[in-house]
Amino acid sequence: MKARITWQEGVCFIGQTESGHTVTMDGAPEAGGENKGARPMEMMLLGMGGCTSFDVIYILRKGRQEVTDCQVEITAQRATRVPKVFTNIHLHFVISGRSLDHKLVGRAINLSAEKYCSASMMLRTTVNITHDFEIQEIA
Missing domain, CATH: 3.30.300.20 (K homology (KH) domain)
Structure with missing residues (x-):
């Protein structure tokens, strides 16, 4: 099983699974995030x-x-x-x-x-x- 995490900006990342699905992860605003995805x-x-x-x-x-x-x-x-x-x-x-x-x-x-x-x-x-x-x- 493999996965890839790609940094977008700030503390926002896109996770991509081996099966081709993507998910957005981001930090809380107080940590520099913009609340674009789950922590x-x-x-x-x-x-x-x-x-x-x-x-x-x-x-x-x-x-x-x-x-x-x-x-x-x-x-x-x-x-x-x-x-x-x-x-x-x-x-x-x-x-x-x-x-x-x-x-x-x-x-x-x-x-x-x-x-x-x-x-x-x-x-x-x-x-x-x-x-x-x-x-x-x-x-």
Whole structure:
């Protein structure tokens, strides 16, 4: 896997993935940015959230669960001193669907957190990561 980061101006960068997708990253105005894109540390949270969401949906569909929506609300705390690493990350899953099995949803989330999500596995070596979930029944 490869990626390329190209400096645009100020503290704005364009990231390009090997698969051809691009994303803009920029700093906060107080750091010289113009707020043209997500902060790099926000991208880390998005990457982890996307990775675990992929797993959860895949596992639930394989388990024949009728999922109609999956959202993950991520809350993170960072150290106050440089390097301002993440110290705690909490993921709150909101899974919507028809007749979802509470036990299977919990199992899917645990499997992602403990076995499948590469991003979570890397971060958890230095970050306290927790999760919970709620199910929204769709008629």
